[in-house]
Amino acid sequence: xxxxxxxxxxxxxxxxxxxxxxxxxxxxxxxxxxxxxxxxxxxxxxxxxxxxxxxxxxxxxxxxxxxxxxxxxxxxxxxxxxxxxxxxxxxxxxxxxxxxxxxxxxxxxxxxxxxxxxxxxxxxxxxxxxxxxxxxxxxxxxxxxxxxxxxxxxxxxxxxxxxxx
Amino acid sequence: xxxxxxxxxxxxxxxxxxxxxxxxxxxxxxxxxxxxxxxxxxxxxxxxxxxxxxxxxxxxxxxxxxxxxxxxxxxxxxxxxxxxxxxxxxxxxxxxxxxxxxxxxxxxxxxxxxxxxxxxxxxxxxxxxxxxxxxxxxxxxxxxxxxxxxxxxxxxxxxxxxxxxxxxxxxxxxxxxxxxxxxxxxxxxxxxxxxxxxxxxxxxxxxxxxxxxxxxxxxxxxxxxxxxxxxxxxxxxxxxxxxxxxxxxxxxxxxxxxxxxxxxxxxxxxxxxxxxxxxxxxxxxxxxxxxxxxxxxxxxxxxxxxxxxxxxxxxxxxxxxxxxxxxxxxxxxxxxxxxxxxxxxxxxxxxxxxxxxxxxxxxxxxxxxxxxxxxxxxxxxxxxxxxxxxxxxxxxxxxxxxxxxxxxxxxxxxxxxxxxxxxxxxxxxxxxxxxxxxxxxxxxxxxxxxxxxxxxxxxxxxxxxxxxxxxxxxxxxxxxxxxxxxxxxxxxxxxxxxxxxxxxxxxxxxxxxxxxxxxxxxxxxxxxxxxxxxxxxxxxxxxxxxxxxxxxxxxxxxxxxxxxxxxxxxxxx
Numbered sequence: 001x002x003x004x005x006x007x008x009x010x011x012x013x014x015x016x017x018x019x020x021x022x023x024x025x026x027x028x029x030x031x032x033x034x035x036x037x038x039x040x041x042x043x044x045x046x047x048x049x050x051x052x053x054x055x056x057x058x059x060x061x062x063x064x065x066x067x068x069x070x071x072x073x074x075x076x077x078x079x080x081x082x083x084x085x086x087x088x089x090x091x092x093x094x095x096x097x098x099x100x101x102x103x104x105x106x107x108x109x110x111x112x113x114x115x116x117x118x119x120x121x122x123x124x125x126x127x128x129x130x131x132x133x134x135x136x137x138x139x140x141x142x143x144x145x146x147x148x149x150x151x152x153x154x155x156x157x158x159x160x161x162x163x164x165x
Numbered sequence: 166x167x168x169x170x171x172x173x174x175x176x177x178x179x180x181x182x183x184x185x186x187x188x189x190x191x192x193x194x195x196x197x198x199x200x201x202x203x204x205x206x207x208x209x210x211x212x213x214x215x216x217x218x219x220x221x222x223x224x225x226x227x228x229x230x231x232x233x234x235x236x237x238x239x240x241x242x243x244x245x246x247x248x249x250x251x252x253x254x255x256x257x258x259x260x261x262x263x264x265x266x267x268x269x270x271x272x273x274x275x276x277x278x279x280x281x282x283x284x285x286x287x288x289x290x291x292x293x294x295x296x297x298x299x300x301x302x303x304x305x306x307x308x309x310x311x312x313x314x315x316x317x318x319x320x321x322x323x324x325x326x327x328x329x330x331x332x333x334x335x336x337x338x339x340x341x342x343x344x345x346x347x348x349x350x351x352x353x354x355x356x357x358x359x360x361x362x363x364x365x366x367x368x369x370x371x372x373x374x375x376x377x378x379x380x381x382x383x384x385x386x387x388x389x390x391x392x393x394x395x396x397x398x399x400x401x402x403x404x405x406x407x408x409x410x411x412x413x414x415x416x417x418x419x420x421x422x423x424x425x426x427x428x429x430x431x432x433x434x435x436x437x438x439x440x441x442x443x444x445x446x447x448x449x450x451x452x453x454x455x456x457x458x459x460x461x462x463x464x465x466x467x468x469x470x471x472x473x474x475x476x477x478x479x480x481x482x483x484x485x486x487x488x489x490x491x492x493x494x495x496x497x498x499x500x501x502x503x504x505x506x507x508x509x510x511x512x513x514x515x516x517x518x519x520x521x522x523x524x525x526x527x528x529x530x531x532x533x534x535x536x537x538x539x540x541x542x543x544x545x546x547x548x549x550x551x552x553x554x555x556x557x558x559x560x561x562x563x564x565x566x567x568x569x570x571x572x573x574x575x576x577x578x579x580x581x582x583x584x585x586x587x588x589x590x591x592x593x594x595x596x597x598x599x600x601x602x603x604x605x606x607x608x609x610x611x612x613x614x615x616x617x618x619x620x621x622x623x624x625x626x627x628x629x630x631x632x633x634x635x636x637x638x639x640x641x642x643x644x645x646x647x648x649x650x651x652x653x654x655x656x657x658x659x660x661x662x663x664x665x666x667x668x669x670x671x672x673x674x675x676x677x678x679x680x681x682x683x684x685x686x687x688x689x690x691x692x693x694x695x696x697x698x699x700x701x702x703x704x705x706x707x708x709x710x711x712x713x714x715x716x717x718x719x720x721x722x723x724x725x726x727x728x729x730x731x732x733x734x735x736x737x738x
Contacts, residue, residue, distance in 0.1 A: 011346065014297070019287050026288050056473070063470040069292045069312060072346045 003032060004058050005077035005084075005156055008047040011070045012038055019070060020047065029053065029061055033086075033130070033153035044072065048084075048155045050130070077156055084156035088126040088133045090140055091148040095120050099144065110136050130154045167333040170302050171200040174263075174330070175207075177306040180338045183207055183234050185588060187222045189215050191238020192278060193265025196330045198236075210588060210617055213609040215242050217581035219249025220607070223258045224585025227568045228543055228593075230383070232313050233585070235262040240278030243324075244285065248575055250320045251289040255572025256404065257381055259318035261309045266295065268328040283324050291319030296326065299334035307342040316349025317468040318381060350467060353484035353492055361439070361463040361480045362496055368437035368461075370505045371397045374420065374449075377404030377571065378442015378466060384487035385409075385562070388441070391490050394497040398509055400428040402443050404571040407561030417509055418518065421449040422726050423553040426516035426735055429726070431509050432457050433733040441465045442486040445475040446572065447728070455731030465489045516724070516737055518557055526692045528626060531714050532558035534695035535596060535624065538703070543568060543586045543595045545621075547579030547603030550632035553722040555598045577606030580623065584610060587619040594622070594703065601627040601651060605673075611682040614709045622702045623711045628718045629664060629671055636721050640736070664718055675713045685710040 010016045017036055024031040032050040039046045051061060058078075066074050092103050103122045107114050110132070115125035126133060133151060140147045168176075174197055178186065185208045190198050201209050212218040215237045222233030233253075237246055243264040253260045267276040272295075286293045292312045296302050309321040365371050379388055388408055392399055392415050399409050400420040409416040418425030420432050432438065438460040443449065445464075450456040456476060464471075464478040465486060472481045482489060520529040532554055535544070541564035546552040548570050561567045568586060570578040583597035604625055614621060631649040638646050644662055653661070654669050679686030685705045687698045689712055702710035724735040 014295070015283060015287070018284065022287055056477070060470065060474055063472075067468070067470055069344060069347045 001052055001054055003050055003052055005082075006047075006049040006051070006062065006065070007075040007077050007156065007158075008049055008065060008071060009039070009073040009075075010045050010047060011072065012043050012045040013070065016045070016070045019068060020049075020065070023064055023068075024051070027064065029057065035153040035155050037155075048153070050154060075158075077158065081159040082156045083159055084129055084154050085127045086130045086133050086154040087152040088128065088136070089115070089150045090124040090126065090136065091121060092124070092140060092144050093121045093146040093148065095122065095144065102143070106136075106139065112136070166336055168336040170299055170325075170330045170332050170334065171196045173302055173334070173336065173338065174306070174325075175200045175204050176336075177303065177338045178207055178234065179204070181232070181306075181310050183232070185210060185225060186234045186236055187212060187218045187225070187585070188236035189218055189238065189242060191240075191242045191265060193239040193267060193327050194236060194242075194263075194325075196327070197263070197265070197325070210613070212581065212613045214607065215245030216248055216577065217607045217610045217613070219246045219260070219262065220252070220575070220578050220581035221585035221588070221610075221613070222260055222262075223249060223253050223256075223578075224545060224568060224582030225589040226258050226260060226585075227582070228566065228586035229589035231589070232259045232261055232310060235260060237262070238265040238278065239267055239282070240280050242278075243282035244280055247285060247289065248573075250286055250322065252570055252573040252575045252578060253320040254289045254291065256377065256570065257318045258320065259313040260320040261306075261313050262320060262322045264322060264324050266324045266326040269297065269326045270328070272326065283322065286322045289320075290322050291317075293322035293324070295324040296329050299329050299332040302329060303335060303338045304342055307339045308344060311342060312344070312347060316347075317471075350483050350485065353489050354482060355492065357480060357482045358484070358489060358492055359496075361465070361482060362493055364461055364463060364480060365395070365397070365437055365439050366498070366500065368435075368500075370434060370436045370508075371395075371500065371502065372431050372435035372438050372460075373397050373399045374402070374432070374438055374440040374443060375399055375405040375408040376402045376441065376443025378486045379405055379408040382442065382467075382486040382488075384442075384490050387487055387490035387494060389413075390494050391497055394494065395500050396502045397439070397500060398431065398502065398506060400424070400431060402446070402449055402571075403556050403569065405443065406556055407565065407567045410562030411560035413562075415506075417513070419556055420732065422451070422728070423557065423722050423724065424732075425513070425518050425557070426724055426737065427509050427512035429724075429732040429735060430512040433731075434508075435460050437461050437463070439463045441489070442467075444471045444572075447475070450475060450732070451726050452729055452731040455733065518724075520720075526690070526695070526714065526716060528554040528716060528720055529558050530692050531624065531626065531695055531716075534699055535598070536560045538696065538699040539594055539596065540564065541593060542566075543583075543590065543593055545569070545579055545583035545586055545595060545597045547597070547599040548574045548576045549600045549603055550628070550636065550720070550722050551598050551600045551626040553633075554626075557722075559598075576603040579603055580621075581607050581610045581613075583621045583623070584614050584617070584619050587621050588617060591619075595619075597621050597623045599623060599625050600632060601625060601629065601675075602631045605651075608678070611678070611684055611709065615682050615684055618707070619709065620706050621709045622699070623709060625675060625711055625713045626716055627671070627675070627713050628716050628720065630718050632718070632720070633722070635718070636725075639721070640725075641727070675711055679711045682708075684708045687712045688715065689713065690715045
């Protein structure tokens with residue numbers, strides 16, 4: 001069992017997201033995250049999907065996706081060099097001044113922006129990899145009583161091949 | 166010149182060569198019905214319930230090889246087709262189902278008879294879509310017919326809002342359509358096929374497993390040639406029954422849960438399992454760890470997702486069964502299989518497939534009577550014990566076609582599917598083998614059968630029970646017959662262990678039922694009455710005949726493998 005990544009080109013139509021996400025619940029596949037947006041071609045959407053599965057199930061997932069009429073292309077990104085980022089907002093609440101200082105330091109170490117600040121709260125805006133975001137959340141959770149998290153799911157794109165540079 | 170959506174709807178059906186449509190009216194399809202009234206050439210069949218309607222379309226499609234076309238209204242009309250869509254999806258039956266829908270501007274308002282049928286049908290159709298713009302209508306219908314009938318066939322649903330039906334738009338029905346996400350396999354990978362052939366060639370105990378894909382692809386003759394040339398024995402799934410003629414020396418029988426002992430032993434002992442057009446359903450494999458444990462497995466199927474899903478295969482080949490077999494036939498050379506065949510024959514002799522013959526009429530005798538009575542016939546079953554007896558004892562292949570609900574196991578399928586088959590092939594006799602439970606799930610269709618002049622012969626095996634479940638209760642649940650006795654009334658004792666003198670009379674009286682619908686009824690209680698009854702039924706060409714066979718409640722479907730057990734562990738007695 002491990003995390004695997006798929007880029008999925010689909011028709012930009014009503015119901016396609018429901019159909020794709022429905023597959024994961026119908027067949028009991030373990031969906032970690034799914035993001036979707038239109039591409040350079042407005043009739044096409046691209047999804048970035050993360051699933052946790054074994055090898056055999058993953059093959060099956062790709063085949064099941066591939067045979068959907070609305071799916072144009074399935075790309076397995078699992079072992080492909082890629083750029084991946086996830087947007088994350090983390091609000092730390094009920095902080096003392098010292099704690100706010102500390103949040104600033106954490107922001108510096110994790111290389112994330114401080115997007116907003118209040119008398120007893122700090123808002124961090126992070127564009128990190130999913131794993132790095134997980135680490136940041138774990139750290140904030142261990143240090144502060146009240147935090148508020150909203151995250152967007154990862155988007156990924158294949159790296160530009162070295163031969164093209 | 167522009168035309169209305171309803172006119173384009175009929176034009177599309179005509180262009181697709183549709184000759185029959187199964188339709189039930191309602192508020193959101195009145196325009197389409199009105200347009201059908203104005204044309205000639207498309208027959209509209211009016212069933213008595215939408216579930217039966219879609220099963221009729223399935224029977225029609227299976228019997229003719231054409232696409233079954235359904236037209237139902239929104240809301241309950243649409244939801245009643247859900248079981249049939251799932252059934253067709255499982256058994257790869259090409260259907261195009263039009264559902265009426267409330268006008269686009271009312272969708273989402275919980276309007277009268279509004280349901281999100283596309284949302285409900287998404288997982289049980291090959292493709293389903295709501296037409297949102299009049300200009301898309303022609304393209305979508307074209308897509309539907311293309312998708313339903315190509316690759317692995319299946320049901321397609323088109324949801325047609327009322328305003329689209331009346332809106333003016335392009336009169337053209339496209340001749341072809343390009344769908345960028347849909348590219349069914351139209352060739353076969355010769356390298357992989359060669360690899361598969363070599364494995365088969367080198368086997369000492371080769372076995373072919375033929376599934377329903379053989380029938381869908383029309384590959385029966387190619388398979389026959391391959392088998393005779395290579396001299397390799399064949400087992401089938403329930404859906405594959407008839408892929409090879411029943412009496413063929415290389416045909417062993419069905420494998421799986423209620424398969425022949427010799428067939429399951431052959432699967433368990435073979436060293437190469439050459440499978441074509443099957444999904445390796447759990448009823449075929451049993452315990453996956455013990456399935457064909459010594460065999461290298463070749464799997465040919467049109468559906469990529471069916472390959473290496475349930476069993477891990479050594480050589481996967483995505484291809485149409487007929488195409489692959491034709492290629493294989495170019496190479497086929499005889500193999501030495503005499504010893505292996507003798508081994509299989511010894512298993513057959515050890516535990517032949519047969520029922521007792523000493524007291525009274527058994528299901529086997531009824532099936533043998535049907536075998537003797539028809540040279541050419543479409544045999545349609547419902548779901549349950551009778552279905553398994555029909556799959557064990559009826560002879561298929563050649564001019565004897567078998568239609569059954571395999572994947573979904575839909576009770577209530579048999580009778581309407583038989584009507585649909587008869588409508589598709591009026592010249593060919595149709596026999597519906599059914600049980601007293603399943604028949605009652607759609608017996609209102611007697612009205613359809615009478616009205617449409619479809620004289621199907623209904624062989625109703627009445628054991629007064631939901632026999633397949635009763636069998637499990639008898640074998641695995643200490644004879645606690647909960648909710649399976651169809652004679653039971655609320656006055657019966659709670660701990661009833663089986664029928665006796667004090668039982669209330671069975672309802673309905675199927676003879677009176679036949680009479681009520683102006684159909685024919687014959688009741689058979691003894692073996693010697695079987696053939697005369699079938700002969701009499703064949704004589705009635707105006708209306709259906711119910712032959713009610715009164716059989717013992719104790720008859721079991723044997724052999725049997727308990728769900729999840731290895732196929733070599735069969736309950737034989």
